Amino acid sequence: MESFKLTFVHRKTNHTLEELTADTTLMELRYAIEEVTFVPVDKQKLLVPRSAGIADLNSRPDGNAEADHRTLAEAGLARNSDVKVTVLGPSSQELERLYQDESEMHRRNAPRQYHPSLLRGTKARNTTAPGSSMSPFGSIQAHPTTSISSPLHGKVIDYLTRLSRDAGILHICKLHQFRIGTLTELLPWEHPGLLGLNENAGQRILLRIRTDDAEGFRDYKTTRRVLVHELAHNKISEHPPEFKILNSELNAQIEAFERAQQDGTHSLVEGDVYEPSAPALSSGLSGGHRLGGSTGGSVASGDADDRRQRILAATMRRLEREEQEIEQSCGSAAGSASQHGRRAPSAP
Incomplete structure (x- = not known):
């Protein structure tokens, strides 16, 4: 033959x-x-x-x-x-790295609980204006190689649509006037290790929503966190200190908004949201001693404020380390300062 x-x-x-x-x-x-x-x-x-x-x-x-x-x-x-x-x-070597990166990202993006003291004075403003149906997302698109007749096409559109209608995402888009031209997907083998990409300050945002075999879908909350990171690049390119502040603010605002929804209201009460008692603040001190004083008795309000500030500072340092890891896993596409991507960090 x-x-x-x-x-x-x-x-x-x-x-x-x-x-x-x-x-x-x-x-x-x-x-x-x-x-x-x-x-x-x-x-x-x-x-x-x-x-x-x-x-x-x-x-x-x-x-x-x-x-x-x-x-x-x-x-x-x-x-x-x-x-x-x-x-x-992807090659077998790339798949192995991706599996390791996936496990690491799941560990780093496990559900986090913000310390209540971070929300002191934070107000979740009502962004659900009556009669307002304008979406900040212009269009939702599957990857061009995903045929409309493919069973995966509808699932991709549903996943991206869920992100575009997420109440927390819509909330921060309203607060910061974020606008996104197109929300679409980034296939695993296009840029191995890349989880998100922001082109031209929101003209197009691409998210890797599928698993490595392109047949399943990644954890929703993990992808939403990537989207928040990419939305921050609508305002600030690269990762200067201002970006870190904005990214942390966006996550805190979503946290405050969702907490308010759980409480059955669209806005938080003015003033302190959380006022810990003296024993709760000093429970981590050896023997129950109050720093700078003797055991027993009530804690002065000045000492309580000081401890609250130290707890807040320690929490902020922890969050800062986490955000630093995220920034290190976010790379910019060559040749464009306005195009940003979040990369899965290398396995330790």
């Missing part, structure tokens, strides 16, 4: 497979691609121009790439061997 060559492109690099025949199966083709690119068979996406008249190479029997016994002739590649196949997918 006459053999032929097939050219495929992986990350802008051309590769040629030789000695292929019409009865070579797509399974065998995928294994040959894996030997060259180290992209696992089940993680490969094979794309061809629609005008080439070639069958969908990713429509697999039983959803298993290893069971795809269609021949290149049956798929239409044998008679169109001059067509370049585009291969998408």
